[in-house]
Amino acid sequence: MDEALVLSRAECEDIVQRALTLSKADACRINIGASYQTNLRFADNQMSTSGISDDASITISSVFGKKRASVTTNDTSPDGLARAVAQSEALAKLSPDDPELMPELGAQTYASIPAWFDSTANLSAEDRAKAALTALEPARKAKDLTVAGFIDCSANATAIGTSAGLFAYHRSTGANYTLTVRTNDGTGSGWVGGDENDFSRIDFAGIATRAIDKARASRNPQAIEPGRYTVIFEPQAVSDLIGSVRGAMNARSAEEGRSPFSVRGPNGNGTKLGERIMDTRVTLVTDPADPQILGSPFDGEGMPTGRQVWVENGVLKQLAYSRFWAARKGVQPNSGGGGGFGGGGGGGLKMLGGDSTLDAMIQGTERAVLVTRLWYLRVVDGRTLVYTGLTRDGTFLVENGKVARSIKNFRFNDSPLFLLNNLEAVGPSVRVAEGGSVVPALKARDFSFTSLSDAV
Amino acid sequence: MTTRRDFLATTGLAASALTLAARRADAAGTRSPILTANTEPDPQVKVLLLEALTAAKLAGASWADARIQRQRRQNIGTREQQVTNVSDTDTIGCGVRVIVDGTWGFSATRSLTKEGVARAAQRAVSLAKANRVARERLVRLAPTEVHPNATWKSGYTIDPWSIPVEEKVALLFAANAEAMKVKNIRFVNSNLSFVKEERSYANSEGSMITQDVVRSWVTMSCTAVSDDRTETATRGPEVVQPMGRGWEYVLENDIVKNATVWAEQAREKLTARPVDVGRWDLILHPSQLFLTIHESIAHPTELDRAMGYEANYAGTSFIAPPDNVLGKLRLGPDMLTIRGNRSEKDGLATIGYDDDGVKPDEFDIIRNGIFWDYQTTREQAEWLRPWYEKNGMPVRSHGCAYAQSWSDVAFQRMPNVSIVPDQQVDRSLDDMVAATDKGIVMIGRSSYSIDQQRYNAQFGAQVCYEVKGGKIVGQLRDVAYVMRTPDFWNSVDLLGGKSSYELGGTFNDGKGQPGQSNAVSHGCPPVRFKNINVINTGRQL
Numbered sequence: 003m004d005e006a007l008v009l010s011r012a013e014c015e016d017i018v019q020r021a022l023t024l025s026k027a028d029a030c031r032i033n034i035g036a037s038y039q040t041n042l043r044f045a046d047n048q049m050s051t052s053g054i055s056d057d058a059s060i061t062i063s064s065v066f067g068k069k070r071a072s073v074t075t076n077d078t079s080p081d082g083l084a085r086a087v088a089q090s091e092a093l094a095k096l097s098p099d100d101p102e103l104m105p106e107l108g109a110q111t112y113a114s115i116p117a118w119f120d121s122t123a124n125l126s127a128e129d130r131a132k133a134a135l136t137a138l139e140p141a142r143k144a145k146d147l148t149v150a151g152f153i154d155c156s157a158n159a160t161a162i163g164t165s166a167g168l169f170a171y172h173r174s175t176g177a178n179y180t181l182t183v184r185t186n187d188g189t190g191s192g193w194v195g196g197d198e199n200d201f202s203r204i205d206f207a208g209i210a211t212r213a214i215d216k217a218r219a220s221r222n223p224q225a226i227e228p229g230r231y232t233v234i235f236e237p238q239a240v241s242d243l244i245g246s247v248r249g250a251m252n253a254r255s256a257e258e259g260r261s262p263f264s265v266r267g268p269n270g271n272g273t274k275l276g277e278r279i280m281d282t283r284v285t286l287v288t289d290p291a292d293p294q295i296l297g298s299p300f301d302g303e304g305m306p307t308g309r310q311v312w313v314e315n316g317v318l319k320q321l322a323y324s325r326f327w328a329a330r331k332g333v334q335p336n337s338g339g340g341g342g343f344g345g346g347g348g349g350g351l352k353m354l355g356g357d358s359t360l361d362a363m364i365q366g367t368e369r370a371v372l373v374t375r376l377w378y379l380r381v382v383d384g385r386t387l388v389y390t391g392l393t394r395d396g397t398f399l400v401e402n403g404k405v406a407r408s409i410k411n412f413r414f415n416d417s418p419l420f421l422l423n424n425l426e427a428v429g430p431s432v433r434v435a436e437g438g439s440v441v442p443a444l445k446a447r448d449f450s451f452t453s454l455s456d457a458v
Numbered sequence: 459m460t461t462r463r464d465f466l467a468t469t470g471l472a473a474s475a476l477t478l479a480a481r482r483a484d485a486a487g488t489r490s491p492i493l494t495a496n497t498e499p500d501p502q503v504k505v506l507l508l509e510a511l512t513a514a515k516l517a518g519a520s521w522a523d524a525r526i527q528r529q530r531r532q533n534i535g536t537r538e539q540q541v542t543n544v545s546d547t548d549t550i551g552c553g554v555r556v557i558v559d560g561t562w563g564f565s566a567t568r569s570l571t572k573e574g575v576a577r578a579a580q581r582a583v584s585l586a587k588a589n590r591v592a593r594e595r596l597v598r599l600a601p602t603e604v605h606p607n608a609t610w611k612s613g614y615t616i617d618p619w620s621i622p623v624e625e626k627v628a629l630l631f632a633a634n635a636e637a638m639k640v641k642n643i644r645f646v647n648s649n650l651s652f653v654k655e656e657r658s659y660a661n662s663e664g665s666m667i668t669q670d671v672v673r674s675w676v677t678m679s680c681t682a683v684s685d686d687r688t689e690t691a692t693r694g695p696e697v698v699q700p701m702g703r704g705w706e707y708v709l710e711n712d713i714v715k716n717a718t719v720w721a722e723q724a725r726e727k728l729t730a731r732p733v734d735v736g737r738w739d740l741i742l743h744p745s746q747l748f749l750t751i752h753e754s755i756a757h758p759t760e761l762d763r764a765m766g767y768e769a770n771y772a773g774t775s776f777i778a779p780p781d782n783v784l785g786k787l788r789l790g791p792d793m794l795t796i797r798g799n800r801s802e803k804d805g806l807a808t809i810g811y812d813d814d815g816v817k818p819d820e821f822d823i824i825r826n827g828i829f830w831d832y833q834t835t836r837e838q839a840e841w842l843r844p845w846y847e848k849n850g851m852p853v854r855s856h857g858c859a860y861a862q863s864w865s866d867v868a869f870q871r872m873p874n875v876s877i878v879p880d881q882q883v884d885r886s887l888d889d890m891v892a893a894t895d896k897g898i899v900m901i902g903r904s905s906y907s908i909d910q911q912r913y914n915a916q917f918g919a920q921v922c923y924e925v926k927g928g929k930i931v932g933q934l935r936d937v938a939y940v941m942r943t944p945d946f947w948n949s950v951d952l953l954g955g956k957s958s959y960e961l962g963g964t965f966n967d968g969k970g971q972p973g974q975s976n977a978v979s980h981g982c983p984p985v986r987f988k989n990i991n992v993i994n995t996g997r998q999l
Contacts, residue, residue, distance in 0.1 A: 007880070022904045037973070041972055042589065042972070043822060043971055044592060045765075045766055045767040045768070045769060045770065046765055046766045046767060046769075047560055047594065048592075048593055048594055048595055049562070049589045049593035050565060050767055051562050051563070051564065051867050051869065052564065052585050052586075052589055053563075053564035053566070053580075053582075053585070053866075053867050053972075054552070054564070054565040054566070054569055054581050054582075054585060055565065055566035055567070055568075055865040055866075056566070056568065057549070057551065057566075057568050057865055058568065059547075061545075061792075070544070071544040071545070071546070072544065072545045072546070073545070073550070074545065074547040074548065074549075074550045075547075075548045076548070076551065076568050077548075077568075078892035086548075088661050089546065090546075091543055093546060093623055094544075096622050096623040097541055097544045097622045097623055097627065098541055098623070098624070098627050098631075099541075100540060100541050100542075101540055102540060102542075126588070127584060127585045127587075127589065130588075130589045131588050131589050131591055131592050134592050135591065135592055140590055142594070146996050148766055148769070149767075150767070150770035151770055152767060152771070152971040153479035154971065154972060164646060170463065180770055180971075181772075182610070182769045182770040184766070184769055184774075191769075194772075204774065225859065229547065238711045249490075257643075258645070259682065259683060259687055259690070260645070260683075262999060266687060266688055267686065267687060268686045268687060268688075302983065329545060377773075377909065377910055378907040378908055378909070378910075379903045379907065380906055380907045381905060382905040382916075382918060382934070382938060382995040382996060383995055383996065385690065386997045386998065386999050387999050388995065389564070390907045390938075390995075391907055392907070392909045392910075392914065393772075394909070394910055408590055411909060411914075413907070413916060413917075413940070414913055415908070415993070415995060416999075417997070417999075420459065437511060437891035444876050451679070452940070452993065453913070453916075453940050455909040455913055456776070456911070456913040456914065456942065457773070457776070457909035457910050457911035457912070457914065458915045
């Protein structure tokens with residue numbers, strides 16, 4: 003494919019100019035998103051489905067006084083744009099005042115983030131089929147294995163313009179591969195994934211080898227008693243659990259007394275800002291320019307998304323302030339965009355890594371549960387950020403410095419805040435395939451497994 | 459309902475001052491409710507669908523279908539007396555699916571011109587051709603009737619887009635104000651979501667189908683904070699079940715009147731007794747149980763899951779392989795029958811024709827406690843041919859093909875999956891409480907999680923009442939039950955009757971790669987489960 007398949011900077015500028023010319027509102031924002039997505043799915047050692055889709059959408063947000071509404075359309079023709087502008091104005095006029103409405107942003111300065119790779123954008127259907135064969139062929143040959151996988155690539159463009167003079171444009175590519183290998187006796191399952199902006203950096207054959215090894219090693223799991231265990235989480239499992247910390251960073255919820263970062267009780271009227279809330283080895287940042295992240299340089303309101311340090315050496319350094327809440331509290335907004343981190347802007351969460359390797363963690367451990375990844379996480383108590391969920395696709399017992407055997411999957415009820423307080427070792431940070439985080443493998447004590455699952 | 463004129467305006471196939479005026483009136487919400495469905499497919503849409511099919515055939519497809527789908531969404535969000543969001547989304551495009559030498563290909567485009575849809579068809583064919591190297595088994599579709607001029611409309615009477623935004627916001631504000639009057643209620647959020655889809659479908663066998671679907675959901679959450687700020691408790695946000703209905707359904711639910719009830723329940727929860735860990739008899743209200751049906755019965759009886767097609771994402775199924783479980787696996791007592799359908803009144807998965815062009819049927823999934831059949835598409839029905847032939851059943855799809863939008867490929871999604879209530883005794887929830895010595899009534903869905911083969915699940919609820927000696931004695935908090943699916947369903951010992959039957963559902967059931975959302979309902983009476991493992995989820999930081 004070529005660049006023309008997503009909207010170019012010039013095309014986006016043209017759309018913004020046309021919309022602003024049509025706009026009769028006091029203020030107007032135009033958000034544009036365009037994507038060209040290609041995918042291939044295989045399962046049961048077969049091709050399953052594959053697809054290509056192209057789309058582009060324009061969101062017009064119109065403001066009259068304190069009234070605001072937005073309309074989204076994927077009709078980018080002049081008439082489609084005119085209708086969307088008119089419709090958003092009609093909706094805005096009907097809406098009640100929003101006392102929290104903030105003025106649109108004027109021109110900003112953005113970092114240039116090189117997130118576009120031709121190796122991903124120019125991929126052919128044959129390239130994807132060839133990549134799928136790196137798993138299908140060994141599985142068919144082996145006779146004891148069944149594979150299911152998904153290759154998902156995209157080329158994307160986003161742009162924002164406002165009546166106050168802001169214009170921003172960014173384009174990126176993404177390549178994601180996940181592979182599950184199951185043993186035909188139904189007792190083993192292994193999962194490995196990779197996520198890059200640059201397709202050529204995904205090691206398809208290596209992923210197949212690791213997933214096959216994991217599937218075979220996980221056969222015939224034995225039950226051990228639920229309870230508190232030292233755990234060694236591979237990076238994907240870490241991301242699955244601590245990714246949720248992002249959403250809990252909202253300053254307003256904390257200050258309103260309904261977040262784990264609120265100070266509770268009769269004298270509690272503030273937040274835990276400045277307090278040590280995690281192990282001193284924990285530093286959590288967002289940084290779209292980080293080469294491991296390559297996120298967007300702006301959020302949905304057009305705010306620049308620079309490097310933000312949320313937790314530093316275990317101390318809560320910042321909460322996420324939307325522009326409104328920041329103005330009310332007299333602080334700088336930090337790419338809040340209305341909730342959690344960044345309104346879609348700043349890319350994934352990064353936990354800075356340590357110097358322990360996964361192998362070293364295993365070797366230095368008397369007894370622990372080694373977890374590949376977690377599944378179906380849901381919060382059970384927002385006050386403590388306790389989540390429930392299950393282990394999946396490779397759960398092992400480590401004994402006396404070795405992976406001793408495959409064990410049955412567990413359900414857990416535990417909080418990322420507890421996990422990040424109970425650290426024993428921290429590995430190097432890597433970008434995981436699901437969730438967009440860059441996190442290390444971790445060893446932590448006293449993780450609460452509450453029941454056994456028969457699922458493989 | 460969008461008229462042909464609106465449709466053309468949106469697609470850019472034709473435009474005039476008249477169409478623009480019509481759209482503006484629509485935006486202002488001054489259009490009258492539409493009470494009738496389209497009688498036939500829009501001629502312009504038909505031209506494009508046929509163009510796509512022709513292009514697919516010319517490029518080498520042995521079979522093809524094409525869908526042009528317009529989807530509108532509206533979301534209105536409030537907190538207390540503030541609007542947090544008013545947004546309206548409108549998307550339209552064409553998806554073309556082909557089979558070439560027994561291999562699937564799919565491509566979708568927003569370019570609704572003859573050239574655009576033809577290019578999408580050609581891309582789909584080239585994908586299928588490229589993928590032949592990776593397939594072993596050929597795709598075969600079970601036979602189905604041809605529906606050359608079919609139409610269908612969901613059971614709504616007032617199009618939500620005909621109601622001005624100010625009227626919708628006023629309703630939410632009025633409900634929020636009522637909730638805030640209740641002592642200790644500090645925060646209220648409420649939200650209205652509407653979906654409207656116009657689905658036009660054609661396949662190379664000659665079907666041409668037009669459908670009009672509306673879904674509505676109103677949510678509200680009331681959060682109470684204790685006087686000493688040590689406790690918070692929330693009721694909601696799923697206090698009213700979403701349905702395949704229109705604005706009239708929102709009004710019927712009278713959220714202004716009910717807001718006080720929900721707020722009081724949140725306030726009472728502040729002082730609820732923490733649950734004692736152990737075995738309890740559970741009486742699960744339909745607003746809670748629907749999600750347990752969804753997760754533990756409906757998902758594992760999707761045939762693609764059972765065959766490993768979801769192994770890399772949603773997971774596989776404990777109800778597998780088919781040969782070992784069909785007609786053999788016991789999943790409940792004789793009184794338990796669970797059916798799949800896409801015809802249930804107001805159900806979210808209710809539809810006239812699925813995205814394979816099949817008119818769905820009603821089918822037993824669990825018949826008198828025994829697993830009997832899977833959810834299927836045309837491709838999948840062939841996989842069960844031996845079972846159907848052995849039992850004298852037709853080899854046909856149950857009509858479970860679905861794509862969330864024009865840009866997504868159709869695959870197997872859940873129909874409404876519902877429990878048949880007690881046919882002999884019209885037992886109420888109150889009757890069931892009276893018949894229970896030590897139990898918990900659980901209302902409203904809360905935290906929910908289940909493993910990837912659907913064995914081990916943990917479910918909470920928004921409101922839990924303790925039952926002692928046949929009476930409700932107060933609320934409990936931090937309650938969740940943990941279960942192993944086959945044991946759980948075999949512990950059923952009492953079903954509510956027909957009058958106690960209700961639908962629960964969601965707009966957002968995820969499955970597939972790339973992920974797609976499906977709207978689905980599950981109907982059931984209250985059901986009692988004996989001797990279930992209950993944990994206490996409360997912890998301290």
